[in-house]
Amino acid sequence: MLTKIHANLSVSISELKRNPQAIIDDAHGEAIALLNRNKPTAYIIPAETYEMLMEMTEDLELAGIIEQRKGEKADAVEVSLDDL
Template sequence: MSNQILSATAASITELKRNPMGTLKKGNGSAVAILDRNEPAFYCVPPELFAYYVELVEDAELNRIVEERMASLDRVSVSLDDL
């Protein structure tokens, strides 16, 4: 697992156990890295940010489907005069 912390805010598991909501609020709407022995164990993410991440994943999947379908299309050349 990577030692890189991918958020601006970090807290220990002990801190999370003591005050879960206070720990999450430390992130000011961003993810909070939860550390176990100074290694990132997981991230606490507010619901709004999680919903945004889910939307990004859905958009990426739809983009993949579109690209797949565009690659399999039989293209027809048409001039404006033919219309």
């Protein structure tokens, strides 16, 4: 069975154990597929990439909430600026 690897770089767990920082440095910011018995078991990505993905996920969740609330009837009360 063929397994798709979602990275241009890959490394075995035993290689990673020898010198993890060298592997990360050699990737120059690209994702690394961590292989166990020649199958991807995890991906190593730069912290900045992970943070960006988390922000994008949060943005998508917020966009979903906004879309959901667009259809809701709001009990809005009109207030003049002078009343504030």
